Amino acid sequence: MTGYIARRLLASVPTLVLISMVVFGILALAPGDPLGQFAANPDVPPEVRMNIRHQLGLDQPIPVRYVKWSTAFLHGDWGYSFASRVPVDRLILQRLPTDLWVVGSSYLVAVALAVPIGVLSAVKQYSVFDQIATTFAFIGFSLPTFFTGLLFIIVFSVRLRWLPFIYNVQVTDPLGMIKQAVMPVGVLALFNSASLMRYVRSSMLDHVGQDYVRTARAKGVVQRKVIVRHVLRNSLIPVVTLLALGLPAVFVGAVITEQIFRVPGIGSLLIASIQNSDTPVVMAITFVYAILVVLFNIVADVLYGLLDPRIRYG
């Protein structure tokens, strides 16, 4: 097992280097630059604009910039944002707690919703409960988050005045924090739980028809114990690996939801930086996301091997 992990980690290094080169190349070649704000403003003369470009290192050839960036990154220096000159790691760390709170808890809520509903759906297949749950799953999956987000805002904020719709990190009292997190978390959880629920259901259905379940029932084991102790544990194995693969998305956050509710997470930082051509920030976020994806892929595979005794890695 350790050999397997070591081999996988080693193989991921060239993958990550290639990813970083491609992303850097695309960003460097893309049109737009951080000085776009000055274009319609006649106050910034050409020499000053050239000076700023020089200071930001934008006038050097792309391979030189890439080498500079990668050596700095390996030393833990993620560079400085072009816009605010704040170190990029500080920017990301500032936003990480909010990200984890909103997107992370939406992920947990999605799991907490999806698993029981999926199990019940599978056990009572084709019943009324199953039909309703499936319908909601399809609705939740097909409606885009910007639509449900706006719908929630109009219903809960504008019409009913129950909840604030602009996320404010200054709010520290627990009730206030929950009130402003309800809508973004709800929107995201609805979307994520839909697909997860269907997956749990199909995984359960695979196992519920197996011989050992019939044996357990024949032995007289209570239906609830059969489902929970035997079927669920086995059918959760692929689900857990799916969850492990979905975890890196928590880091990048939910870009659209963050824009709508003004949640200062890493997703909105990414979008704002792309629009402002703030290359160091975009590079850092994209590359960390790539690292997380590769890492969690390895974690998912290892987890699968640990949980399923039928699978052994050489």
Next chain:
Amino acid sequence: MAERGLSLLVHDLRTGRLTRRQAVSRLIALGMSASGISAVLAGAAPRAARAAAGGRGASGVLKLLFWQAPTILNPHVAQGTKDYLASRVCCEPLLTVDEAGNFTPVLAANVPSRANGQVAADGRSVTYKLKPGVKWADGRPFTADDVVFTYQFVANKETGATTYSTYANVAKVEPVDPLTVKITFKAPTPAWYLPFVGGNGMIVPRHALDAYVGSNARNAPFNLKAFGTGPYVVDSFRPGDLVVYSINPNYREPNKPAFSQLQIKGGGDAVSAARAVFETGEYDYSWNLQVEWPVLQHMIAEGKGQLITGAGGGVEQIYCNMTDPNKEVDGQRSSVKAPHPFLTDVKVRQALALAVDRQTIAQQLYGLEGDATANVLTTPTSLASKNTKMVHDVAKANQLLDEAGWQRGPDGIRQKGGVKMQVTYQTSVNSLRQKEQEIVKAGWGQIGVGTTLKSVDAGVFFSSSPGNNDTYAHFYTDVEMFTSTFDSPFPAAYMGRFYSGDPAKDLAQKENNWAGLNICRWVDKQYNALYEQAQAELDPKKGADLWIKMNDRVVDQAVSIPLIDRKSVDAHSNSLDVGKNLSPFDVGTRNIADWRRKA
């Protein structure tokens, strides 16, 4: 004795030991007049009521929402208006100015003028007297030396200050004494009010930035934790998200500001920013609501907030390219060596101007957010020309084109000598702008001009990168449209867009990395002569005449077709009184010390 008795009575009243009725009867017994009694009662009102009437920090938290978030708080390396708004609550200039060009002293003790001798008659210098007793937020005194330092910070080319041009004509800034500073100009100029005035003129403290002049400027901690002579200091700053301010304990006006904490939140879009003020009341103030008028009207009807508009948001105009965007010469298109096949004919341009229906655009799309205009120069209002007329005359336009020899072809598009009158028309991606384009295209269709519409992402359109063909400066289309903004009552920078005194520098082209301001590549000796005269003309009336003549020349020659005189559009909640805060040459938070809750 009576005084002591009176103060005891006031104390008892304040602490509640005496009721107002008892106090009034005692005062009557003492023989006080009615006005005297009411004065005593007002002064003796319980502390809370008195504070609400105007004490510092009594009104709690004030929340502002911008749909672009501030990213840096140093006004001289700022990236956009959002950053000026955020730094203006901490830092102040010497004077502020409104849309008519009237000055009000801020850190200066008075407004310099020829009459009081502070503006030199030869236009070479101006002397400011500073307000005494002003302190920085950390308690150190504000002196003329800080004004000198601000100039040194901005003028250093290595700093890359974005306010650089405003100080380009300054030769030196010297402290005459701790409260007097003299600015000397390189060339005599009527614009003594360019440096240190309004949004571009905020004074920054020497002791905070001394070590950060030059290439180190962007690393200064001051950029993220600004402080100044203004009513607030930065408490915490999350770039791209939220700035939290607390009161400056050393602010010079004792009863201001009214709010103990200020929060400026940024991000998202303009529509939801408007919604937060008009519909849910979550925020007290929202800036620059570039929302389509029908949508905005619907929100205003909810009644929780008020829309305020200020003149001078800029003029949305269509620029005509004097060069051919379809021919490549010397590795560039729209080259000065390749004149445009038909836009170089003034009759054609005038016809295009006549066929644009400005009123429809203004009424349907802008509403209260802008007025149709025939002028390129509209702000300050004293320089708005009265000689131009807004004309929408399709018949006359057709006549002009017929006279110029352009006949309609079988497809309705005019042509002459094998050249078809087909224009490409570009602007930035923005639903309002796309609708404007449709209206203009329909109008031009009526006079036999075929139009192809193009829209470019705003981040790309307004960028300055030399390698990108879609920027407004490259101008690789026949006409393009965007808003040019005003930054000073002296419109030199704004009108510089049509100047070509030094063609190699002024006309945008590959050789100067398309950094030249004159994107139309228009060379007009008459305009150049007027422009150079206006730079040196010291008499304000004669100067105004020259600027107006320049505007008239541009409009007459239809180099630019002005469409809408845009207003800056903000919103505030019904309970907030912001006074007259909007100004095209300064930012909306300039009077934030005076903002208060209506009772």
